[in-house]
Amino acid sequence: MELGEELTIGGARQAYFNQNQPRSRFLFQCSSPECRALKVVPKITAVNYYIHPTEKARVKSPHYKDNEHYDHHAECEWMLPDEDEGSDAPLPGETELQTRTRLAKRQLTSVIDIFVPPTQPEQPVVRPPRAAPGDEDEAGAIRRRGGGGAEGTRSDRKHRSGDLRELVDYYHDTREALKDLFPEVTINVTGRGEIPLRSYFKKVAWARPDTAGYVYNGGGRIEPREGAGFVFNFYDKVADKDASLQVSDEVMTQHRSRRYVNELLDQARLVRYFTFYFLGTFTYHEASDTMVAQVTDLRCLAIDLGPLRS
Ligand SMILES: [Zn+2]
Structure with missing residues (x-):
């Protein structure tokens, strides 16, 4: 409410940490057009967006939660049943393993079906036009067509995200909750198609030079900083060379999430290490005889804090 913006939970976390100290938490309201027209717009609870992702806090990834003290409009998406209508029976064409995986995913607080890497042009989010009084039929027709037919609206029942931070949370939540079914979980990555979620993430140790299309991840430390930018050294080598990730002064002074980063x-002094996740490539750097990844867009980077130093 304070920002007057519609935010994903990842966007809320970023906006929170972009504030100067002392930071204040935000108020959240339902964003569905039906609920926004109500006299009392229902509040939404935002969970854990004001804490940093650490390995310990991972079980409770940030998410939005219905606030039971408020009533939503009957047509609001918070009131809609799940896509599979709560059925435990196999859907047409589903294998037994796929059914078990689908049912197991219900315990997750959020699901991402489609990931649009920040480097891909994102589909604009188009909202259905606000219904004028006495214009109910038309508004109903628009809703039945699926929110104006635009991809990426929230009435599109596939959950889409372009936020790497949310994807990393989803990856860890899913791996932890689904256990032996985790390899069955797939995700549609724009530009790659439907792939196992597991295979989209690759340890830095397994990275190949000049190869994009993965969320590379690994632990390491940052070098003492001189300017606005920074150098992060991975513990693991890439193709037998020391590997680092570099963000230039220019990127760190221009990007809107720089304060959050x-x-x-x-x-750095409080934790034993960081885990970095990024979308990009490692390239051989001859002068230093190392593998270097450059991140020029901070949306392609997510950082977990490691355990505290004792
Ligand atoms: Zn609502």
Whole structure:
């Protein structure tokens, strides 16, 4: 409410940490057009967006939750049944393993079906036009066509995200909750198609030079910083060479999430290591005889804090 913006939970976390200290938490309201027209717009609870992702806090990834003290409009998506209508029976064409996986995913607080890497142009989010009074039939027709037919609206029952931070949370939640079914979970990555979620994430140790299309991840430390930018050294080698990730001064002074990233990097003395996740490539750098990945868009980077130093 304070920002007057519609935010994903990842966007809310970023906006929270972009504030100067002392930071204040935000109020959240339902964003569905039906609920926004109500006299009392229902509040939504945002869980854990004001804490940093650490390995310990992972079980409770940030998510939005219905606030039971408020009533939503009957047509609001919070009131809609699940896509599979709560059925435990196999859907047409589903294998037994797929049914078990679908049912197991219900215990997750959020699901991402489609991931649009920040480097891919995102489909604009088009909202259905607000219904004028006495214009109910038309509004109903628009709803039945699926929210104006635009991809990416929330009435599109596939859950789409372009937020790497949310994808990383989803990856860890799913791996933890689904256990032996985790290899069955797939995700549609724009530009790649439907792939196992597991195979989209690759340890830095297994990275191949000049190869994009993965969320590379690995632990390491940042070098003492001189300017606004930074260098992160991975513990693991890439193709037998020392590997680092570099973000230039220019990127760190221009990008809107720089404060959020700085806030995380400032914890370097408190934690034993960071885990970095990024979309990009490692390229051989001859002068230093190392593998270097450059991140020019901070949306392609997510950082977990490692355990605290004792
Ligand atoms: Zn609502």
